[in-house]
Amino acid sequence: MAVCSLSSERSTPACLLTGMPQTLTSTSMFNTSGFSHELQPTKENEHESLIFQDGNLISASLEALIQHLIPTVDYYPEKAYIFTFLLSSRLFIEPHELLSKVCHMCIEQQSLDEPVLDKARIKKFGPKIMQLLTEWTETFPSDFRDDRMIAHLKDMIHRIAPCDESYWKTMNQLLQTLNQKLATLNQGEENTVKLNASVSDKLVIIKTKPPSIQRDILSICNDPYTLAQQLTHIELERLSFIGPEEFVQAFVHKDSLENPKSCFSDQKKTNNLEAYVKWFNRLCYLVATEICMPAKKKHRAQVIEFFIDVARECFNIGNFNSLMAIISGMNMSPVSRLKKTWGKVKTAKFYILEHQMDPTGNFYNYRTALRGAAHRSLTAHSNREKIVIPFFSLLIKDIYFLNEGCANRLPNGHVNFEKFLELAKQVGEFMMWKQVTCPFEDDQNIIHYLHTAPVFSEDGLYLASYESESPENQLEKDRWKTLRSTLLGKT
Numbered sequence: 001m002a003v004c005s006l007s008s009e010r011s012t013p014a015c016l017l018t019g020m021p022q023t024l025t026s027t028s029m030f031n032t033s034g035f036s037h038e039l040q041p042t043k044e045n046e047h048e049s050l051i052f053q054d055g056n057l058i059s060a061s062l063e064a065l066i067q068h069l070i071p072t073v074d075y076y077p078e079k080a081y082i083f084t085f086l087l088s089s090r091l092f093i094e095p096h097e098l099l100s101k102v103c104h105m106c107i108e109q110q111s112l113d114e115p116v117l118d119k120a121r122i123k124k125f126g127p128k129i130m131q132l133l134t135e136w137t138e139t140f141p142s143d144f145r146d147d148r149m150i151a152h153l154k155d156m157i158h159r160i161a162p163c164d165e166s167y168w169k170t171m172n173q174l175l176q177t178l179n180q181k182l183a184t185l186n187q188g189e190e191n192t193v194k195l196n197a198s199v200s201d202k203l204v205i206i207k208t209k210p211p212s213i214q215r216d217i218l219s220i221c222n223d224p225y226t227l228a229q230q231l232t233h234i235e236l237e238r239l240s241f242i243g244p245e246e247f248v249q250a251f252v253h254k255d256s257l258e259n260p261k262s263c264f265s266d267q268k269k270t271n272n273l274e275a276y277v278k279w280f281n282r283l284c285y286l287v288a289t290e291i292c293m294p295a296k297k298k299h300r301a302q303v304i305e306f307f308i309d310v311a312r313e314c315f316n317i318g319n320f321n322s323l324m325a326i327i328s329g330m331n332m333s334p335v336s337r338l339k340k341t342w343g344k345v346k347t348a349k350f351y352i353l354e355h356q357m358d359p360t361g362n363f364y365n366y367r368t369a370l371r372g373a374a375h376r377s378l379t380a381h382s383n384r385e386k387i388v389i390p391f392f393s394l395l396i397k398d399i400y401f402l403n404e405g406c407a408n409r410l411p412n413g414h415v416n417f418e419k420f421l422e423l424a425k426q427v428g429e430f431m432m433w434k435q436v437t438c439p440f441e442d443d444q445n446i447i448h449y450l451h452t453a454p455v456f457s458e459d460g461l462y463l464a465s466y467e468s469e470s471p472e473n474q475l476e477k478d479r480w481k482t483l484r485s486t487l488l489g490k491t
Contacts, residue, residue, distance in 0.1 A: 051414065057081075057421075059414040062092050070105050071128035073121055080421075082135055083428060087244055088420035091408055095140070096148040102132075103156045112159040122163040129156060130170055137174060139431075141181040142243045142269070150175075185272075188241040192275045195451045199282070217290045217303070220449045224306060228313035229440035230447055231283075231322040235389045238279055239434040241272040244427045250396070251403045276392060280325050285455040287329025291338075292456065292464040300468065301344035304330065308350045315356065318373040318387040320366065324357055334458075334465035341469065363394060374429070383439040390430065399426055463487055 049064035050057055060068070069077055069085055089098055107113050110125050133153055136143070143149055154171070161167040221227045250270045287307055294300045307326050314323040329335065330350070336342075356365050373388045380386040406419040456464060466480040484490045 056418070058418040059410055059416055061413065062089075062415055065089070065415060065417070066098065066101055067105065069132070070102055070109070071125070071132055072109065073124045073128075076128050076131070079135075080424070082132070083139060083244075084417075084420050084424035086136060086140055087248060087424050087427060088415075088417075090245060090248055092415065095143040096146050096152070099136075099149055099152045103152050106156065107159065117163055119163045122160050126160045126164060126167060129160070130167065130174075133157075134174055137178045137181075140243060140245055141178055142185065142245060144178055145182060185241055185243075188237075189271055189275075192238075192241075192272075196275075196278070198452050199454065215449070215453070216293060217286075217449070217453075218306060221443075221446045222306070224309035225313045226443070227310045227446065228317055228319065228322070230443055230450065231310070231314060232317055232319045232387065232389065233438050233440060233442050234279070234447060234450060235319055235321055236387075236434070236436060236438045238272075238276050239389065242276060242434065243272070244431055246270045246273040247396075247399050247427050247430075248423070251400060273396075277396075280321060280392060282455065283322060283325035283450075284329040284332065285461070286450070286453060287326050288332045288335050288461050289453075289455045289464075291330065291335050291341075292461055292468060295468070297341050297468075298344060300338065300341040304335075304341065304345050304350075308345075308353065311353050312349060315353065315369075318376070319389045320357075320370060320373075320391045321389045323353070324391045324393075327353060327357055332461065334461035337465060337472075338469050357391070363391075366391060366394070374433075377433065377436075383437050386436045387439075388433040388436075390433070395426070395430065399423065402426070459483055459487060 049060055050068060051059045065085055066089075069082065071077065086095075089095075093101075106125075106129055110122065111118065112122075133156065137153075144153070153174075157167055157171040161171075217227075221230070246269070250273060291300055291303050291307070294303060307330060311323050311326040314320070314326065331354075356369055357363070358365055370388070370390060377386045377388045402419070402423055407416055408419070410416050462479065463483040466476065466483070471477040471480045
């Protein structure tokens, strides 16, 4: 694997934190140009162990990076560094081991195991370690599903609490907020499992229920703007459950320098990320099902034109994931082969949308539109203008190639921190987008339908397509005959 350079325009160095550190927010890791790449040496004796180039931290040993994370009486790490290292460190060391090291080093450096503590010193150090723990729990709450993480956190606070009673209150608030976050995540994951379990095959419904009680999308919602809003509700809700660590854990590899066995062999959890990809696939199949289902050609054309308008509204909102799912659904072979149906459709708007999402030039048109939406989000005055929902599969692909294209380690054994700054830039921007509160009023009837309406399998789609418009060649005729036999029991 090649060691690559990730040179890019560098933004103005972020000012070093002074005094009491502030709570981490996604926007605090960004300046007007985007993610703040520049991390300055801020501790004495770190110049030799942390390698900087043009003022930018590019590599270091893992131990040096851990030491750089640890606050002291007069030092607190930059927010961009905290996020980048906590995100990428799990490729080399599990979170509970990292927190154990951090706590052990703090105990040694601040003499927290002495019978008599230096209260004046601890009162300066205490707020900083509390802030680091708070930022960790807020940004990577899933790490604290591990009881060992909670144990380390409590142990550290117990050691500094005798110097200031307020630390007990701070710890209780921290744990209460963390428990609420974890409860929300757990509930979201449970709901997703239930929804997936409740989805049935459209073909089974057709066989068992009369057409008069079968519903379709136009009977649930016939306004494109409203449906686009409800799709945006679903997208933002599902995005909210994806933790930044899932992007790293999706591509975890063995790190032979640190551990003979793969990190996260028992904790490689990407459930929310995988569920979101499944949602995209479901929406593709739902669109195709709704188009192939009507018996009459004019009704199929009406559904196609409706989804074209929904896709256009998604584009205007900044919901590129639903937009791509709709276009993908309409481009599935069982739909695209319906030439007589498409002949009834005003396709000009569809071709414009297809052009926007054209994969040519590594999705150049889409990336241009995404940059425009991202700029609008940064300068927005309302949640409506802040919405940016990226085409998720392409985001995953970008992160995959970044991970595969650059080595985690340099030849000297140092961590390739320049790579992880670029990774943190991409993930950090996504983290900012996913925190937007949906400004549209939700319609649970529509949302429930989008989540649970039966959809055809691929074979079911082809059968419905052939039933709507007869096969055009012998290959299609043979497949139609096979599908009628296997799916309908007809010859």
